Amino acid sequence: xxxxxxxxxQISIMAPAGGSIAATLAAPRAAPFAPERLALVDAVRxxxxxxxxxxxxxxxxxxxxxxRAASLAQLAPTDGLTRAPRxxxxxxxxxxxxxxxxxxxxxxxxAGNVNIVRVSGRESDALTLLLRLLNEALATLPDDxxxxxxxxxxxxxxxxxxxxxxHADVRVIWGGDDTVREVRAxxxxxxxxxxxxxxxxxxxxxxxxxxxTAPDQAEQARRFALDAxxxxxxxxxxxxxLFWRGDAASVAAAQxxxxxxxxxxxxxxxxxxxxxxxxxxxxxxxxxxxAGAVHHRDTSDYRLRVTETPDMTRxxxxxxxxxxxxxxxxxxxxxAPLVQRDWxxxxxxxxxxxxxxxMLAATRPHGIDRIVPFGQALxxxxxxxxxxxxxxxxxxxxxxx
Numbered sequence: 283x284x285x286x287x288x289x290x291x292q293i294s295i296m297a298p299a300g301g302s303i304a305a306t307l308a309a310p311r312a313a314p315f316a317p318e319r320l321a322l323v324d325a326v327r328x329x330x331x332x333x334x335x336x337x338x339x340x341x342x343x344x345x346x347x348x349x350r351a352a353s354l355a356q357l358a359p360t361d362g363l364t365r366a367p368r369x370x371x372x373x374x375x376x377x378x379x380x381x382x383x384x385x386x387x388x389x390x391x392x393a394g395n396v397n398i399v400r401v402s403g404r405e406s407d408a409l410t411l412l413l414r415l416l417n418e419a420l421a422t423l424p425d426d427x428x429x430x431x432x433x434x435x436x437x438x439x440x441x442x443x444x445x446x447x448x449h450a451d452v453r454v455i456w457g458g459d460d461t462v463r464e465v466r467a468x469x470x471x472x473x474x475x476x477x478x479x480x481x482x483x484x485x486x487x488x489x490x491x492x493x494x495t496a497p498d499q500a501e502q503a504r505r506f507a508l509d510a511x512x513x514x515x516x517x518x519x520x521x522x523x524l525f526w527r528g529d530a531a532s533v534a535a536a537q538x539x540x541x542x543x544x545x546x547x548x549x550x551x552x553x554x555x556x557x558x559x560x561x562x563x564x565x566x567x568x569x570x571x572x573a574g575a576v577h578h579r580d581t582s583d584y585r586l587r588v589t590e591t592p593d594m595t596r597x598x599x600x601x602x603x604x605x606x607x608x609x610x611x612x613x614x615x616x617x618a619p620l621v622q623r624d625w626x627x628x629x630x631x632x633x634x635x636x637x638x639x640x641m642l643a644a645t646r647p648h649g650i651d652r653i654v655p656f657g658q659a660l661x662x663x664x665x666x667x668x669x670x671x672x673x674x675x676x677x678x679x680x681x682x683x
Contacts, residue, residue, distance in 0.1 A: 289445045296401060296413050297433040298420035307449060309429035311367045312394040314676055315358050318427045323349050323388050325419035333415055341512055345381050348662060357664050357672055365676040367394030369451030374465050376456040377402035378516040380409045385662045386454055391431055393675040398432045398446060443468035450474050452675060477674055479667050482518035482626035490528030490536040492632020502631060503543035505657030509629050511548055512660055519627040519659045524608040525617055533610045541588060618645035625649030626667060629659045
C-alpha cells in the first residue's frame with residue numbers, strides 16, 4: 283500500500299518526529315488494550331502532567347485524568363466477546379476543541395488500530411503544545427509502537443481525502459456539517475465503516491427550587507462557568523441556553539443570585555475572551571430583538587449576555603464567549619417539543635436521574651445524547667453522540683467452535 287508521491291508531498295507530518303505515511307500503513311495492528319498500546323497512552327499522560335504549561339490548562343489536565351490506568355480499565359469491554367481491531371483508522375479532527383484529536387486517536391490506539399489523524403490547519407497555542415508533548419511521548423516508545431499513530435496536516439482537498447480514505451478500514455469525522463459532507467464525498471472501500479460527529483448544540487436545565495436550597499451555589503456557578511467558557515463556548519457540548527424549571531416567582535428569585543455568581547466565576551477564571559466577543563454578543567442580541575424574540579435582558583456585562591427568548595424552536599450558536607438564551611418551563615416534559623435532532627448535552631442541576639428517564643421514556647425527543655451534572659459537560663467519554671466509539675472501532679469475531 284502506498285500514497286502517490288504528488289499527494290504525499292502535500293501532507294505535513296506533525297508527529298511522530300521522523301514518521302511517515304509508509305511506515306504507518308505498514309505498522310502492525312494490536313489486540314485491543316494490548317500492553318504496548320496502554321504504554322503509549324500512559325506516555326502521553328505522563329508528558330502532559332510533567333509539563334507546567336499543560337498542567338495549567340484544565341482541558342489538558344482532564345485529558346490526563348481520562349488517560350489514567352484506573353479510567354482505562356473501566357473502558358475495557360467485559361462482555362466476553364472476541365474483539366479485533368478494524369485496521370487503519372482515518373480521523374478528521376475538529377478545529378474547535380484542541381484536545382479532541384487525541385481523545386479520538388488514543389481510543390483507537392487502545393482498540394488496536396493503526397491511525398492517521400488529520401488535525402486542523404488553524405493554529406493555536408494549545409494545539410502546538412499538545413503536538414510537542416505528543417512528540418515527546420512517542421519518542422520514548424519503540425518504532426513499531428510509535429508508527430501506529432501518525433498526526434498529519436494537509437489542505438482540505440478532495441484528492442488528498444480520496445487517497446487516504448482509500449486505505450481506511452474505518453473513518454472518523456469530527457467537525458461541522460460542511461466538513462462531514464466534504465469528507466463523505468471521498469469514497470471508502472466497500473468493507474469500511476464510518477463514524478460521523480457533526481455540528482451539535484447543548485443546553486443546561488436548572489430546577490429553581492433546588493438552586494434556592496443548594497448549599498454550594500458558588501461552586502455550582504463555577505462549574506457552569508467552566509462548562510461554558512472552556513473552548514470559548516465553541517464546543518458542541520458547551521451550553522448555549524438555560525431552561526429554568528419552576529414557577530415564575532421562584533425562577534426570578536433563583537436567577538437573581540445565579541447570574542451574578544456566574545459572572546464572578548468567569549471573572550475569577552480570567553478567561554481571555556476574544557475582544558470581538560462583546561460586539562458579537564451585542565449583535566446577536568439585536569438580531570433576536572429585531573425578530574421579536576427578546577423578552578428581557580439580565581446583564582450587559584461584556585463577559586456575559588443573557589437574553590430571554592420565548593421562541594426556542596431552534597437553538598443556534600448566534601454568538602459565543604458568554605452568550606446565553608434562557609426560558610422558563612413549568613415541567614421537564616415542556617422541554618421535549620423544543621428538542622431538535624442536533625441537541626447533544628444537557629448540563630443538569632437539581633433534576634434527578636429518575637425525572638430525566640421518565641421524561642425521555644414518555645416523550646422520546648429527537649435529540650439529547652447525554653445528561654450530566656454541572657462541570658461535566660466537556661468531560662469526554664467513549665460513548666459520544668450516542669455512539670460507543672470503542673466498540674465501533676473494533677469488530678467482533680464470532681467463535682462458535
